[in-house]
Amino acid sequence: MENTKTIAKARQGLRGTIEIPGDKSISHRSVMFSALGSTPVHITNFLHAQDCLSTAACMKALGASVEFESETSLVVCGHGLHGLREASTIIDAGNSGTTLRLMMGILAPQPFLTTFTGDASLHKRPMGRVIKPLSAMGAKIYGREKNTKLPITIVPAEGKLHGMLYESPVASAQVKSAILLSGMYADSPTTVVEPFTSRDHTERMLEAFGVETKKDGTAVTIEPVESFHAPSSIEVPGDISSAAYWLVAGSVVPGSHLLLKNVGVNPTRTGILDVLEAMGAKITLENERVSGGEAAADIRVEAAKLHGTSFGAEIMPRLIDEIPVLAVAALFAEGDTVITGAGELRVKETDRLQAVTDEFNKLAPGAVEASKDGLVIHGGTKVRAATCFSYDDHRMAMSLAILGAAGEGAEIERPECVTISYPAFYDTLARLQA
Numbered sequence: 001m002e003n004t005k006t007i008a009k010a011r012q013g014l015r016g017t018i019e020i021p022g023d024k025s026i027s028h029r030s031v032m033f034s035a036l037g038s039t040p041v042h043i044t045n046f047l048h049a050q051d052c053l054s055t056a057a058c059m060k061a062l063g064a065s066v067e068f069e070s071e072t073s074l075v076v077c078g079h080g081l082h083g084l085r086e087a088s089t090i091i092d093a094g095n096s097g098t099t100l101r102l103m104m105g106i107l108a109p110q111p112f113l114t115t116f117t118g119d120a121s122l123h124k125r126p127m128g129r130v131i132k133p134l135s136a137m138g139a140k141i142y143g144r145e146k147n148t149k150l151p152i153t154i155v156p157a158e159g160k161l162h163g164m165l166y167e168s169p170v171a172s173a174q175v176k177s178a179i180l181l182s183g184m185y186a187d188s189p190t191t192v193v194e195p196f197t198s199r200d201h202t203e204r205m206l207e208a209f210g211v212e213t214k215k216d217g218t219a220v221t222i223e224p225v226e227s228f229h230a231p232s233s234i235e236v237p238g239d240i241s242s243a244a245y246w247l248v249a250g251s252v253v254p255g256s257h258l259l260l261k262n263v264g265v266n267p268t269r270t271g272i273l274d275v276l277e278a279m280g281a282k283i284t285l286e287n288e289r290v291s292g293g294e295a296a297a298d299i300r301v302e303a304a305k306l307h308g309t310s311f312g313a314e315i316m317p318r319l320i321d322e323i324p325v326l327a328v329a330a331l332f333a334e335g336d337t338v339i340t341g342a343g344e345l346r347v348k349e350t351d352r353l354q355a356v357t358d359e360f361n362k363l364a365p366g367a368v369e370a371s372k373d374g375l376v377i378h379g380g381t382k383v384r385a386a387t388c389f390s391y392d393d394h395r396m397a398m399s400l401a402i403l404g405a406a407g408e409g410a411e412i413e414r415p416e417c418v419t420i421s422y423p424a425f426y427d428t429l430a431r432l433q434a
């Protein structure tokens with residue numbers, strides 16, 4: 001791909017049907033957990049994107065069989081809960097925080113050494129949030145900057161890990177999942193309490209493998225696991241975090257009418273629907289169903305006049321990855337939108353609060369102000385065509401593309417990072433604009 005991408009202004013409404021690619025969080029977990037089973041699992045609608053391919057490569061390096069039948073369909077078979085084996089070289093988690101943090105949870109209890117690396121972005125992200133609680137359970141994990149950063153090495157613990165009660169300072173599904181996964185191998189029950197409930201795909205998928213977790217408010221408990229029974233198949237629903245770009249584009253480009261097929265609508269992920277509806281969006285769910293313990297639906301969106309809103313910490317885990325594109329909706333809405341409690345965005349693939357502020361202001365001067373943990377977006381600010389930068393962050397690139405399409409066009413520098421979660425993104429946008 002070229003080093004810049006030209007996004008044309010949408011001269012008419014966006015119309016059409018979009019098959020939403022598989023959910024990133026669920027795709028990761030489908031491969032990881034299947035690799036801990038001892039019978040083949042047929043995974044369909046897998047997200048064929050860099051992050052999930054990093055997970056597939058990790059599990060293969062650790063001895064699981066991972067055979068692709070097509071880009072989105074694969075068969076994974078492990079050698080049981082204790083059947084992973086030492087990798088022959090360093091494992092590369094690429095750009096994926098989910099891969100690294102969940103894998104630490106799986107590998108901390110194993111009787112062999114693992115060393116992880118990742119890309120430049122992943123080297124900057126905080127891993128102490130997982131290393132600290134796992135170490136309190138008895139794990140031996142070492143990393144740069146006092147055991148907080150990549151590269152990271154895990155060595156065998158002395159005996160079994162110990163179950164514990166952990167009160168997490170952050171609402172993070174990656175932290176929760178890592179601790180629960182280590183908890184499967186511990187000598188007693190493990191409980192994670194979060195400030196607010198984060199996405200529960202780990203808990204739901206563990207159930208499909210015969211492992212019960214107990215939920216009590218924002219606390220989740222797992223018992224030491226004796227047997228792990230892989231289901232014969234897992235169908236991954238579409239990713240609402242990918243659908244988010246079309247929910248916003250369809251709402252703000254006048255005359256649009258889009259049908260988004262097969263979108264996961266797990267209630268721990270649907271914060272974007274709540275916020276867009278509060279802003280006046282016209283969104284309807286059709287064909288609602290449950291598949292493999294996960295809710296899914298087709299979603300219709302048509303253009304609507306949006307107005308500003310405010311939201312904060314409580315809803316944040318339910319829309320954490322959608323903030324950059326929700327900022328686009330806010331820019332085309334009437335009045336101000338105030339976002340608080342979003343400090344976690346500073347430790348994603350890039351500092352997304354700073355990146356949204358700097359790049360949106362290139363396309364709409366004066367539109368966005370950042371605070372320590374949030375954004376104020378002045379809706380209705382005049383938009384112009386300009387060149388802006390992705391920071392090699394997939395969600396920044398896609399949000400800037402939607403801003404450009406809904407506004408006056410844009411040139412995006414380093415656009416290719418969309419392959420992290422949505423390789424077909426630019427082609428889909430071009431098709432809707434044709």
Ligand SMILES: O=C(O)C1=C[C@@H](OP(=O)(O)O)[C@@H](O)[C@H](O)C1
Pocket residue numbers: 024025026097098171172173174175177198199320321344
């Ligand atoms: O568990 C997961 O699959 C994810 C959890 C979230 O991260 P945090 O756990 O850091 O909030 C989210 O941002 C990420 O894209 C995927």
Ligand SMILES: C=C(OP(=O)(O)O)C(=O)O
Pocket residue numbers: 051095096097098099321348349395421
């Ligand atoms: C934060 C994200 O993913 P990860 O933490 O897995 O890198 C994301 O996809 O926006």
